[in-house]
Amino acid sequence: MSKQKPSATPWYETANPVPRTRKTVTIIGAGISGCSVAAALQKRGFKVTVIDRHGQAGAEASGNPEGIVYPKLSPRDDLLPQVNLAAIKFASDYYRPFWDSGLGRQCGVLVVPENDKARSDFKLISQRYADQTEMVETIAHEQLEELSGVPLQAESALYFPKLGWLPPQLICKQLLELNNIPLVQADIKSLEYCEQQKRWQLYDKNQQLVSLEGDNHSESVIIASAFDCKAFSQTDYLPLRKIRGQITQLPCTEESRKMKMVICGECYITPAENGLHGCGATYNKDLFTTELRDIDHQTNLAQITATDAGLAAVLGQPTSDSLSGRANFRCTTSDYLPIAGPVPNRSAMLEDYAILRRDAKTALTTPGAYLPNLYVNCGMGSRGLSYAPLTAELLASEIAGEGAELDKKINKELRHAMHPARFLIRDLKRNRI
Numbered sequence: 001m002s003k004q005k006p007s008a009t010p011w012y013e014t015a016n017p018v019p020r021t022r023k024t025v026t027i028i029g030a031g032i033s034g035c036s037v038a039a040a041l042q043k044r045g046f047k048v049t050v051i052d053r054h055g056q057a058g059a060e061a062s063g064n065p066e067g068i069v070y071p072k073l074s075p076r077d078d079l080l081p082q083v084n085l086a087a088i089k090f091a092s093d094y095y096r097p098f099w100d101s102g103l104g105r106q107c108g109v110l111v112v113p114e115n116d117k118a119r120s121d122f123k124l125i126s127q128r129y130a131d132q133t134e135m136v137e138t139i140a141h142e143q144l145e146e147l148s149g150v151p152l153q154a155e156s157a158l159y160f161p162k163l164g165w166l167p168p169q170l171i172c173k174q175l176l177e178l179n180n181i182p183l184v185q186a187d188i189k190s191l192e193y194c195e196q197q198k199r200w201q202l203y204d205k206n207q208q209l210v211s212l213e214g215d216n217h218s219e220s221v222i223i224a225s226a227f228d229c230k231a232f233s234q235t236d237y238l239p240l241r242k243i244r245g246q247i248t249q250l251p252c253t254e255e256s257r258k259m260k261m262v263i264c265g266e267c268y269i270t271p272a273e274n275g276l277h278g279c280g281a282t283y284n285k286d287l288f289t290t291e292l293r294d295i296d297h298q299t300n301l302a303q304i305t306a307t308d309a310g311l312a313a314v315l316g317q318p319t320s321d322s323l324s325g326r327a328n329f330r331c332t333t334s335d336y337l338p339i340a341g342p343v344p345n346r347s348a349m350l351e352d353y354a355i356l357r358r359d360a361k362t363a364l365t366t367p368g369a370y371l372p373n374l375y376v377n378c379g380m381g382s383r384g385l386s387y388a389p390l391t392a393e394l395l396a397s398e399i400a401g402e403g404a405e406l407d408k409k410i411n412k413e414l415r416h417a418m419h420p421a422r423f424l425i426r427d428l429k430r431n432r433i
Helices: 032-042 077-092 096-098 116-128 141-148 166-177 225-231 294-307 309-315 346-352 382-399 403-409 412-417 422-429
Strands: 023-030 047-052 109-111 137-140 156-160 183-185 188-194 199-204 220-223 240-251 262-266 276-280 324-333 341-345 368-377
Touching: 023 032, 023 199, 032 047, 032 166, 032 368, 032 382, 077 096, 077 412, 109 141, 109 166, 116 156, 137 141, 141 156, 166 382, 188 368, 199 220, 225 240, 225 324, 240 294, 262 403, 276 294, 294 309, 294 324, 309 346, 341 346, 341 382, 346 422, 368 382, 382 403
Parallel strands: 023 047, 023 220, 047 183, 109 262, 220 368
Antiparallel strands: 109 156, 137 156, 188 199, 240 276, 240 324, 341 368
16 A cells, blocks of 8 residues: 655644634724725624724825726736736625715726737637626727727727726725724834733834723734835735835816726726826836826826827826826735735744755645734735735635635635745745745
């Protein structure tokens, strides 16, 4: 009888989970990632408190007047487009009540090819997703103007009828208000775990213990503070990058007012709302100011022209003094996928899985070591509105112990692709740490 081989390394399984007795959760960060997971947990009967240094929801990256539920598909069977497809499917249903109430518009999103490679990819994408026309379909040139409302020059485009735009800050505020979730103003700088009480303590920038709705401890904590996740010793290893983005708001013209949907290419542009189109956003990798720059407005206008000359023509040539906008920072990851899940005990994981440095294919049976009831939800880049509903549901399902329900929502391969421990495992296998 042959000896049975051990299963693949179960790094994503928690070795010694700490049971929850009080169901209290504190979330650090009141952007779309924090507010969406707060609502998901509140609906499951958890007592949730959100903490934000600004004392209001959606004050930073989620503060733009418009945000796009943005599609990014590929003809290849890569994890990034698979996660993106799962996310936009979930998001299109998640936001419907907000759209129905008048927040933003489920107007559809049209993606035009940016170059020859994109045109070639679009043909393959249309074949790959031919049986999912409710999510995406290819639109020929002769149908584009009737569909979009403006005379586009593109040969064809991908149309996502269930997507659209939303005001992120208002969505964040409603998620908290509709679920009666308190928002505490504090600038959290460190976390400490109290072994005796099996609770987390949160300290502000003055080293003062922060009171959480009359309590000084929280059974579970979720760090959802974008790039500021790196400020905590428990998550400072995460490969996050802070990238500035500036959006531009420009006045509509008589012709551009006819635009019916979001159009994306080199940039995105939204249909006119209160006489303005929103477009953007720039990618400034080594610039760390939120001051508006005219050069970035001009970059956004140039990207409209690069997206489609017909689109640029109907927008005319707006003057610099007619432009407004906003700048803030995205939080991106090294593999461009979001991070959602339990926070690893880094030192223990490196010790337990050290053999992977010598043999990346070693099958181990040791479960992963994770910090007790500590989670992270960040790294969504420019797709926060797209990813947040899905990552929130995954986290809430995991925290609530809904294993079977979790498996129905998304397969394990895609969950592991967003897992916080994936970077440690990869770096061990590549002998980088």
